[in-house]
Amino acid sequence: MSTAAAAAATTDPCVHCGFCLPTCASYRVLGTEMDSPRGRIHALKAIEAGELELDATTASHFDSCLGCFACVSACPSGVRYDELIEATRPKLNAPELRTPAQRAFRRLLFALLPYPARLRAALMPLRAYTGTGLQALARRSGLLRLLGPQLQAMEQLLPPLSPEAFRDNQPLVVPARGERRARVGLVLGCVQRLFDPQVNAATLAVLSANGVEVVIPPAQGCCGAVTHHQGELEQTSALAEALVKSFDAVIGPGRPAGAEALDAVLVAASGCGHTLKHYDRLLPGRGEAFASQVRDVHEFLAELGLSDSFRAALQPLRHADGQPASADNPVVVAYHDACHMLHGQGISAEPRQLLRQIPHLRLREATEAGVCCGSAGIYNLVQPEEAAALGTIKAADLTATGAGIVASANIGCSLQLRRHLNPELRVAHPIQLLAEAARAA
Ligand code: SF4
Numbered sequence: 001m002s003t004a005a006a007a008a009a010t011t012d013p014c015v016h017c018g019f020c021l022p023t024c025a026s027y028r029v030l031g032t033e034m035d036s037p038r039g040r041i042h043a044l045k046a047i048e049a050g051e052l053e054l055d056a057t058t059a060s061h062f063d064s065c066l067g068c069f070a071c072v073s074a075c076p077s078g079v080r081y082d083e084l085i086e087a088t089r090p091k092l093n094a095p096e097l098r099t100p101a102q103r104a105f106r107r108l109l110f111a112l113l114p115y116p117a118r119l120r121a122a123l124m125p126l127r128a129y130t131g132t133g134l135q136a137l138a139r140r141s142g143l144l145r146l147l148g149p150q151l152q153a154m155e156q157l158l159p160p161l162s163p164e165a166f167r168d169n170q171p172l173v174v175p176a177r178g179e180r181r182a183r184v185g186l187v188l189g190c191v192q193r194l195f196d197p198q199v200n201a202a203t204l205a206v207l208s209a210n211g212v213e214v215v216i217p218p219a220q221g222c223c224g225a226v227t228h229h230q231g232e233l234e235q236t237s238a239l240a241e242a243l244v245k246s247f248d249a250v251i252g253p254g255r256p257a258g259a260e261a262l263d264a265v266l267v268a269a270s271g272c273g274h275t276l277k278h279y280d281r282l283l284p285g286r287g288e289a290f291a292s293q294v295r296d297v298h299e300f301l302a303e304l305g306l307s308d309s310f311r312a313a314l315q316p317l318r319h320a321d322g323q324p325a326s327a328d329n330p331v332v333v334a335y336h337d338a339c340h341m342l343h344g345q346g347i348s349a350e351p352r353q354l355l356r357q358i359p360h361l362r363l364r365e366a367t368e369a370g371v372c373c374g375s376a377g378i379y380n381l382v383q384p385e386e387a388a389a390l391g392t393i394k395a396a397d398l399t400a401t402g403a404g405i406v407a408s409a410n411i412g413c414s415l416q417l418r419r420h421l422n423p424e425l426r427v428a429h430p431i432q433l434l435a436e437a438a439r440a441a
């Protein structure tokens with residue numbers, strides 16, 4: 001089937017019912033039909049029929065889409081908007097559709113974010129700034145407005161940088177504690193390992209304590225999620241190819257003698273997991289076997305089941321004042337559904353199921369759990385006003401749960417939530433909470 005015919009087949013089932021509109025993050029903040037899934041589908045049909053030109057104005061209505069796929073979950077007619085926007089994104093990268101400043105900013109992001117060594121070099125001078133009084137002063141002074149909205153958004157998302165962010169010090173293999181139940185590989189994620197290195201440390205500790213041996217290919221780079229979600233296909237394929245090769249070197253067909261194959265390839269960042277599960281399409285002929293092994297860490301642990309010894313070791317978490325949670329005074333946690341986990345991978349029960357195993361932890365649900373927080377890869381950098389509006393809405397929804405902790409399993413969401421929530425409300429990865437409860441990290 002031709003690309004045009006495939007696009008027509010994907011748009012055809014749309015009956016314009018509008019059920020997707022209340023779930024659409026861009027429609028929520030922009031309020032115009034052209035910035036809704038129904039409007040974009042209508043525009044695609046018109047482009048296909050030669051009635052509408054894909055010019056800069058039309059392209060801006062596709063750029064306003066977060067790629068959150070909430071509309072796919074909401075659609076009763078089975079319209080695959082995810083496939084439509086994935087096929088449309090590469091066309092939006094035509095030079096005439098964006099201003100020189102927009103193109104330059106995107107080039108900067110794509111030259112930095114997927115390359116941990118470059119990102120570390122760029123961030124090194126900021127170690128004396130992030131998380132210090134200087135940063136607080138700069139923010140209070142209003143001087144950061146002079147940077148312009150996009151660089152200011154970058155600054156506002158920047159977390160304190162720990163020494164661990166600047167080194168990959170994991171061993172090649174973390175052995176299973178006790179009887180080995182599985183052997184897996186771990187994708188570290190490029191942004192996650194810099195901006196929240198404790199997540200990978202906790203993941204290794206929880207897996208090992210549950211009898212899972214973990215192999216961490218040392219040469220691994222970015223999985224390509226950042227560029228994949230923006231339709232930068234050539235760069236994505238190159239990044240995916242390099243990642244698969246880094247795994248092949250230690251566990252593939254040419255692996256060192258004696259090294260065993262893996263039961264799964266795990267990742268603890270859901271944006272990365274979504275792209276890794278698409279390697280069959282991104283790397284035809286080479287990516288199918290890899291993609292079939294990819295599991296989100298929650299998905300894997302829920303399938304495997306926590307070990308008896310791990311469950312027996314789980315203790316109540318502590319409140320912010322250091323007091324342990326109790327039956328009368330539980331720790332209240334709001335689990336935030338990352339879009340690429342919920343709508344992109346269909347995973348929602350597993351993280352909640354794991355968190356419920358922690359004694360005296362009470363889960364609360366946000367009213368609009370399925371609506372995007374505004375992070376969406378680089379969306380909160382390239383569309384900062386819309387992203388900030390969504391971050392404010394999400395922060396209010398999560399705060400209204402009365403939770404003391406927000407559990408978020410995607411680094412992009414965690415940074416966005418930390419920016420918009422009251423700093424007293426802690427944001428932590430669910431696996432970090434499990435590790436803390438088991439006193440395993
Ligand atoms: S995409 Fe689905 S939910 Fe949205 S208008 Fe079309 S048929 Fe209705």
Ligand code: SF4
Pocket residue numbers: 023024025026027036037040064065066067068069070071072081
């Ligand atoms: S992917 Fe998200 S932002 Fe884009 S049209 Fe669908 S619901 Fe709206």
